[in-house]
Amino acid sequence: MKAKILVFTLLSIFSSTLYAADTASHAQSVLPYASDQTEESFTKTVHGGVQHVVAKSEDNAAQIKLIQEHLQQRVAQYQKGDFSVTEKIHGKDMPGLAKLKSAETDAVKYQYKALPNGGQIHFASEYPLLVGALHEWFDAQSQQHGALEIPDHKKHHSSTAE
Numbered sequence: 001m002k003a004k005i006l007v008f009t010l011l012s013i014f015s016s017t018l019y020a021a022d023t024a025s026h027a028q029s030v031l032p033y034a035s036d037q038t039e040e041s042f043t044k045t046v047h048g049g050v051q052h053v054v055a056k057s058e059d060n061a062a063q064i065k066l067i068q069e070h071l072q073q074r075v076a077q078y079q080k081g082d083f084s085v086t087e088k089i090h091g092k093d094m095p096g097l098a099k100l101k102s103a104e105t106d107a108v109k110y111q112y113k114a115l116p117n118g119g120q121i122h123f124a125s126e127y128p129l130l131v132g133a134l135h136e137w138f139d140a141q142s143q144q145h146g147a148l149e150i151p152d153h154k155k156h157h158s159s160t161a162e
Helices: 002-030 063-079 085-091 097-102 128-145
Strands: 038-045 048-055 109-114 117-126
Touching: 038 128, 048 063, 048 109, 048 128, 063 085, 063 109, 063 117, 085 097, 085 128, 097 128, 117 128
Parallel strands: none
Antiparallel strands: 038 048, 048 117, 109 117
């Protein structure tokens, strides 16, 4: 019995490692910037959340430009209901994704903001169902990318009520 538990535990660890590596390789194939040179966070707010993508090195102008261009493109896609990049990285069954894709185009607001070391996207909705979908989506993103706390990121949005 102990051997079965040990084998199961080792298989679980191995498959988790493979899944993380597979997700990272999918991400790198669709991201224009080097994900190993950036940090990403997803912070839930009362009306949705804020995604930050910043360069690990503030003097890495090339990565910062790539991050900013990519986030601007993502906002334009999200505003059209296009989550294809997210699907390529995380799969079509990502929590919250189906609700976000089926939302009316004005039901969720997506706002890009450049930061000195990268950028952010502010996601907001007045509809509780869509706020819930954004929170599910942010939780899934945090699980797959890690629940990273970027220093000083909260100075870019005043409170969780934003």
